[in-house]
Amino acid sequence: MLKMPYQIVKNKHGRVNRQNIKRLTYNRCRINVEEAKCNNAIGQNSRINKLIGEREKREMNKTNRARILNVIMAISFIIVLAGIADAATITGSKHDLSSTSGGKYKASGTGADQLCSFCHTPHFGSSATANLPLWNRTTTASGYTMYTSATIDMTTAAQPQGVSAACLSCHDGVVALDALMNKPGSGLTGGALTFTPAITGNKMNATDNPASFISQNLSNDHPISITYDTTKDTKFIAAVAGKVGVLPLYGASKNQVECGTCHNVHDNSVSPFLRASNAGSALCLACHIT
Amino acid sequence: MNNCAVRIILLIISIQISLVAFMAIAQAGVINTKHNLSSSAPGTNTFKLAPGTGTDQVCVFCHTPHYGSTTSAPLWNKTVTTAVYTMYSSATLDMTIAGQPQGISAACLSCHDGTVAFDTFLNAPGSGFSKQGSWTWNGGKNDIKTSTSAYVSADLSNDHPISVTYDATKDPAFVVAVNGRVNGLPLYGSGRNQVECASCHDVHDNTNAPFLRAANGGSVLCLKCHIK
Numbered sequence: 001m002l003k004m005p006y007q008i009v010k011n012k013h014g015r016v017n018r019q020n021i022k023r024l025t026y027n028r029c030r031i032n033v034e035e036a037k038c039n040n041a042i043g044q045n046s047r048i049n050k051l052i053g054e055r056e057k058r059e060m061n062k063t064n065r066a067r068i069l070n071v072i073m074a075i076s077f078i079i080v081l082a083g084i085a086d087a088a089t090i091t092g093s094k095h096d097l098s099s100t101s102g103g104k105y106k107a108s109g110t111g112a113d114q115l116c117s118f119c120h121t122p123h124f125g126s127s128a129t130a131n132l133p134l135w136n137r138t139t140t141a142s143g144y145t146m147y148t149s150a151t152i153d154m155t156t157a158a159q160p161q162g163v164s165a166a167c168l169s170c171h172d173g174v175v176a177l178d179a180l181m182n183k184p185g186s187g188l189t190g191g192a193l194t195f196t197p198a199i200t201g202n203k204m205n206a207t208d209n210p211a212s213f214i215s216q217n218l219s220n221d222h223p224i225s226i227t228y229d230t231t232k233d234t235k236f237i238a239a240v241a242g243k244v245g246v247l248p249l250y251g252a253s254k255n256q257v258e259c260g261t262c263h264n265v266h267d268n269s270v271s272p273f274l275r276a277s278n279a280g281s282a283l284c285l286a287c288h289i290t
Numbered sequence: 291m292n293n294c295a296v297r298i299i300l301l302i303i304s305i306q307i308s309l310v311a312f313m314a315i316a317q318a319g320v321i322n323t324k325h326n327l328s329s330s331a332p333g334t335n336t337f338k339l340a341p342g343t344g345t346d347q348v349c350v351f352c353h354t355p356h357y358g359s360t361t362s363a364p365l366w367n368k369t370v371t372t373a374v375y376t377m378y379s380s381a382t383l384d385m386t387i388a389g390q391p392q393g394i395s396a397a398c399l400s401c402h403d404g405t406v407a408f409d410t411f412l413n414a415p416g417s418g419f420s421k422q423g424s425w426t427w428n429g430g431k432n433d434i435k436t437s438t439s440a441y442v443s444a445d446l447s448n449d450h451p452i453s454v455t456y457d458a459t460k461d462p463a464f465v466v467a468v469n470g471r472v473n474g475l476p477l478y479g480s481g482r483n484q485v486e487c488a489s490c491h492d493v494h495d496n497t498n499a500p501f502l503r504a505a506n507g508g509s510v511l512c513l514k515c516h517i518k
Contacts, residue, residue, distance in 0.1 A: 149364050150393075150478065150482070151364065151478075152364070211417070211418050214356065220356070220357055220358045220359065220360050220365070221355065221356045221357070221358070221365075222355035222356065222365060262355070271416070271417040272416075272417040278347055278415075279330075279346050280321075280328075280330045280346050280347065280348060281347045281348040281349040281350065284348075284349045284353075285349075288349075289319070290320040290321070290494040290495075
């Protein structure tokens with residue numbers, strides 16, 4: 001009687017209710033219902049046995065839920081680890097212009113094996129694009145035709161800003177691929193590089209790069225350098241801490257949609273350099289409420 | 291893991307599930323409508339790509355982030371139609387109709403006139419720059435001509451006028467527009483005074499079939515503009 005794990009209290013009408021069966025012990029071991037029944041002086045009462053059974057079932061469900069959750073957590077952890085191990089890099093992608101690249105273009109010439117140097121430099125980097133880590137290219141400040149629409153409610157800057165200006169320092173075709181602020185090797189200036197296959201003037205253009213050549217005409221491209229403000233248009237998902245879902249916003253206030261919002265320049269595991277899969281237009285729908 | 295941690299995690303998961311469920315309910319969206327032509331479309335759609343074929347991207351049939359049309363709706367991904375349209379005319383019409391469909395209506399017609407195939411793009415999905423998907427929909431169809439109700443054709447003489455300059459001063463039997471809207475229905479064009487397909491239709495939302503901006507019970511949609 002004393003070892004009984006359930007305390008059974010009759011109510012004023014002499015009946016036992018579900019809430020009157022209380023567990024006396026709080027360890028995490030399974031309660032042996034049979035033991036409870038044996039030790040129960042009034043255990044022959046089928047109603048009490050039924051209530052004890054129900055109680056036991058609830059305990060079991062709770063334990064099973066915890067087990068399932070543990071399995072889910074373990075699987076998630078493995079997926080995260082796998083993701084880290086598999087993280088693609090720029091090496092070998094189309095953005096790798098170096099002499100060892102397996103991408104579209106291979107450079108040859110002094111320092112042509114340094115793949116980072118096509119965009120970054122440890123010294124004498126551009127200060128024009130403050131948001132960019134040590135950009136090694138001249139950005140173009142003017143001459144762009146920005147996107148406009150009669151139905152757009154948010155505000156677009158007059159010219160491309162920050163990280164987008166950096167992307168355009170190749171993709172607008174104005175600056176040559178090998179026109180670097182600080183060429184690889186000693187001294188600031190190195191020789192010109194040659195690309196294989198050849199690209200006219202070493203600049204991106206409509207003939208050689210029909211898909212990736214954006215030009216300075218951005219009127220047929222998704223707007224960039226746009227201040228993301230869902231109070232101006234409720235058909236957009238609100239940003240949280242400078243991100244809309246997994247997509248980052250840029251600028252000092254972390255509220256600018258730039259090329260880097262959808263694209264990850266360093267990772268082509270989701271071509272064309274997308275931040276996430278666009279299956280089912282998921283990338284579009286990360287911001288847009290249709 | 292103690293019980294307290296388990297409970298907190300369960301709570302977080304259940305909140306997330308509820309949020310996702312709520313968003314699915316709260317957003318009508320184009321995904322579950324006939325305007326989803328992709329392989330991820332609802333199974334009941336007439337024009338649905340077979341699973342695993344073509345593309346599962348929904349937006350791409352009309353919009354593209356790059357190389358879109360600048361003359362039509364936002365970043366329109368369809369080739370501009372070359373059709374010559376027969377516009378609506380009437381002896382009793384007082385407002386002015388443009389010579390051919392304008393702006394957003396031209397975009398709608400780039401599918402609904404039947405001259406441009408569903409899989410003809412300005413920029414087809416995926417990396418690279420192709421304009422043609424070369425896909426087929428149920429039974430080999432790839433344009434709207436086989437549809438009996440959605441095929442508007444290039445003959446617009448039997449359709450409500452579009453690309454009409456809405457001007458209630460020309461006809462007092464119309465409600466005056468306020469800030470480019472007539473009782474909530476939007477007007478288009480740079481002057482925000484053009485009646486286009488989208489004045490009555492919301493291409494992204496089929497809550498009020500067929501893609502109406504509001505339910506038309508009691509003809510309330512008609513009566514938002516017309517004083518009868």
